[in-house]
Amino acid sequence: MVAQQAATIELSDKQRKILEKLDKGTHTPLHLKTRAHIILNAADGMNNKQIARHNNLNRNQVKKWRNRWDHLAEAVAQVETERPHALKATIHDTLSDEQRSGKPRFFTDEQVAEILTLSCQSPKDKDLPYSHWTPGKLARQAEKEGIVESISTRSVSRFLKIGGSQTPPK
Incomplete structure (x- = not known):
């Protein structure tokens, strides 16, 4: 069985600055800090196993966020080009949890x-x-x-x- 190569992450200077602010922010929610740190480590060339070990995380967690970033990297780059003022919000959305349906309403x-x-x-x-x-x-x-x-x-x-x-x- 051949190990699958992790996605290569490349960041623009603006993207890196925003991710670093999230990573270092004292008021940034922990889940966003962790995810920003994962992306920064990946962009610095670390593999998923190294990132997981370095940050005391599960490798599947690292893989999930690395793949999510890779999947949305083109859209993030497009926002940076076309609407630079929206880049921070786009990165925040990319690192946030997806909407869940939740429990169905019980009362009409x-x-x-x-x-x-x-x-x-x-x-x-x-x-x-x-x-x-x-x-x-x-x-x-x-x-x-x-x-x-x-x-x-x-x-x-x-x-x-x-x-x-x-x-x-x-």
Whole structure:
């Protein structure tokens, strides 16, 4: 079995400066620092095994980011030529995790809206013996009224906190 040759990484001066800033930055998230360091090591001629050993990383992790950079290097170079002001953001995006689909939504927008509407009503209007809603009481009432089959107090709290949106604002 023949070992596959790792992709050769070549960086422009601007790309190297941006990656070095990420690598040395005191406020750079650790995952970006690590990935920038991998690319810089690869551009300096280190192989994946050396990079992994030098940075105490898994070789597959090094291979993944080296290949990702190699795959997107042409697009990064094109951005550098055509829109140099966007180079830093492009490099940041290249070294960032890809979007994941995440867990599917469990409650419909209509159910969330009905729970929020219920929260705006007085419990006394429902002939309940308390003056205000707590998330737990609201959850039990939503189940009782058939808005949802079942819901946790935490889910109700989250809907109230973020105004019904099922994904928090960024």
